[in-house]
Amino acid sequence: MTIGASELKQQIASTQQHINTLLANTIDNLVALPTPLRDAMRHGVLLGGKRVRPFLVYAVGEALNVPKSALDKAAMAVECIHAYSLIHDDLPAMDDDELRRGQPTVHIAYDEATAILAGDALQSLAFELISEPHPHMQAQQQLALVQCLAKAAGYGGMCGGQAMDIAATGKAIDLDTLMTLHKLKTGALIECAVEMAVIMANVNADTQAQFRKYSANIGLAFQVHDDILDIIGDTEQLGKPQGSDLKSDKSTYPQLLGLDQAQQTAQKLVEQALTSVRDLPYNCDILEAFAMYIIERKQ
Template identity: 45%
Template sequence: MSVVASTDSRLASGLAAIQSEVDAAFDALLPVPDDTRGRLVEAMRYAAIGGGKRVRPLLLSATADLFGVDRTAAVQAGCAIEAIHVYSLIHDDLPCMDDDDLRHGKPTLHKHFDEATAVLAGDSLHALAFEILSDEAIYGDPFVRAELVATLANASGMNGMAGGQMMDMEADHAAYDLHAITRLQQLKTGALLAASVEMGAILGKVPIEGRANLRAYARDIGLAFQIADDLLDHEGDETKAGKALRKDDEQGKQTFVTLMGPDGARDQAKALVEQATARLSSFGDDAALLCDLARYIVERDR
C-alpha cells in the first residue's frame, strides 16, 4: 500500500512537508568546504539528504505542534534526531556489521564512497546532532538545550540504540524469548522513537509529570514499529523497501514474527496502535497527525 492510498492526506502532507524541511535544513547545515574535507561532507550529504521517511522528525514536530512550538526549532531538533538515525544506518550497513549494499534504493555509503569515509561520515553526523542542539540562536533557553542533549545522548548510547544493537549482534549466542526480544527492540528502535516524542515535549516545555501519556504513546508505537519491520522483512517487497529483506529468516534469527507467527504479530501491532492512539484522547483533534502516524507505522511498505 502506498502512503497516499492507505492514509489520509493529512499524513501525506505532513510527511511531504517534514521531508522537504529536513532536506533543506541538512542542505544548509552541510555546506561542502573548499578543502580536502569535501569528500567527508559529500558523504554526509549523500546519506542525510533525501531518501529517508523522516518518521522521527515528524513524530517530534507533530508532538511539538501540540504545544505551539516554533517550527524552525522543531525542524532543527528533527534534523538532530535524524542525524543520529542516519549515522546508525551508515555504521550498521558496514561490512563488519550487517554488510548491506543497498539503502533507500541506492548503494550504501561504504559502497558508494569507501569504508573509512563511511566510519567518519557516521561519526561526523553523530557529532552534528549535538552541534545542532546546542545552537543558541535556535534554542534560546539553555535548559531546553541541555535537556534535548541529555535525552538524545541517552537514547543513542549504550543504554539506548547502541546497546540494543549489541544485544542484536549477540542474538546468535542467546536464546531470546519474547520478553528479551521486546527489551532488545525497546533499546534498538524504541529509544530513538521515544526520544523524538520526548524532545517535542521538551521544546513545548511540558513538565515531566505532564508527559506520561505521550511517553506511553511513544512506547506503544515503538514496539509496533519494530513488529512491522519484522513483518516487512518476512513478507515485504524489496523494490519498494529499497533494501535487502529476508535477512532475519536467512540468519535464523528470533523476531516478533518467528515468536508470534505473522498473524499474531500483525494483530499485536494493530492492538498497539489502537492503544497508542487511545493514550492521546485528551488532546482531541490536535493529536490527529500523531494518530495517523501511528497507523502509518504499521501499514508502511518500506
C-alpha cells in the same frame, strides 16, 4: 476531525522535503576540507528514508504549539543520529549491506574509513546543532535536549540495542529479550524524537507521561510491523531483499509469535498509543493518524 491517509502522506512528504533541505544546507555549509568526508556525510544523510523521527518532532511540537523554527534543530539532530547509525550498521563488520533504499551505502560509494568517520562526524553534528545558541530556546531546555539525545543514542539506547542485536544473531532469544533489544535499538530514538518536542513545550507531567506512552507504543509497533513487512512485503517496496531478516538468522516477532499473533500485537500497541493521546487537551489528530499508518504502511 480525523486526518485521512492521503493528508497524512502529504504531511509526511512535506516534512521529508523540509528536513532534507535543512540537512543538505547544513552539510553544504560545513567548511571545505581536502577530503571526501563532507560528501560522504551528505550521501549518508540524504539517502532518503521516511524521516519518521523528524516527522514526530514536528507533529508533537506542533500539537503542543511549539513554533516550527524552534523544532528544526532537534529534528535535524535526531535524524543525524539515525543516519549515522545506518551508515555504521551497513559496514562490512556489521550488517555488510551494499544497498540502502536502492542506492549504494556510504562505504560502497566512498570507502570504509570514510564511512566510519562520516558516521562519527554526524553524531558530533547532532550535538553541535542542538547546542547552538538559539533565540527561541532556553539554555535549560537545550541542555535537556542534549541529555535526552545522548541517552537515546548511547549505550543505554541505540548502541546498546545494536550490540544486543549482534549478540542475538544466530541465537534463539525470548520475546522479552527481543522487546528490550528493539526498545533500545529503534524505540529509544523514536521516543527521544517525541520527548524532544515535549521538552520544548513545557507541558505538565501528566501530558509528558501520555506522550511517553504514545512514543513507547508506536516505537515498538514500528519494529513489529517492520518484521511483518520483511515476510509479507516485496523487495521493490522495501529497498532490501524480502526475508533478509530470516536469511541473516535474526529473531523476529513473527518468528516468535507467529504472523497472526505478531499482527495482533502491532494492532494492540497502536491502540494503546491512540488511547494515550486521545483525551489530551491538544489536537493530536495527526499523531493518531500516524500511529495507524505505522501498521498500515507497505514499506
